[in-house]
Amino acid sequence: MAIIYHVTTVAAWNAAKEKGSYEDPSLAKEGFIHASEAQQVDGVLKRYFAGKTDLVKLTIDTDKLKSQLVYEWSPSVQEQFPHIYGPINLDAVISEDPL
Template sequence: MPKPSRILHITERSLWEAARERGAYEVSTRGRTLQQVGFIHFSTREQLPRVAAFLYGAYDGPDDLVVLVVDPALLDAPLRYEAVEPDGEEFPHLYGPLAVTAVVDVEPWR
C-alpha cells in the first residue's frame, strides 16, 4: 500500500499556536505529550474522521480544533506506520517532535 503524500494531526488551536512560537509541536494525542507516549499520533485523510470522533467526539473545550497537514518529506524525526492492534489498521507515528516547518497547511475542523 503506498504511503500518503500528506499525514494529518487534529489538535486544539492554542496548542498549535504555542508550538509555532517554540518551533516544534510535542503533543501526542489529546491530553498526552510526546514524552509520555513516545511518539506523535497522526492519521491519513481517510482515518481522520474516525480519529476525530474518538478523541474529540463531544468536544466542549475553549478552543477551536484544527488539522495540521504535514508533508512527511519535511520531517526530521522517524515516521513509522504501525498497527494499534496485531494485524490491525496502520497509523502514522512520528518518533520525535514535529518541526513546525513540516506543517504545510492548517485546516479548521468542521
C-alpha cells in the same frame, strides 16, 4: 510528497508556533505523536475528539518531517497509523485547517 494529518487544539498549535516545533503530550507519555492518513481522520475525530471545540487539523508533508515516521498497527481499530517519533518541525506543516 506523502501527506499525513494530526489533530490538536488551536492553543497547542499556537504555542508550537511560538516555540518553533510541535510536541503533543503523547510524545512524553507514549514516545510518539499520533497521526493519520486522510481516510482515518474522521474516525479519529469521532473516537478521541467528540464534542471538543477549537481544534485544528495539521497537514504534514512527510518529506519535510525531521523526526522519524513509523507506520504501526493499532489493535483497537485494526489499522496501521503513522506515528512520529519526535517533535514536528513547523516547516513540515503545509496547512492548518480549523475543525
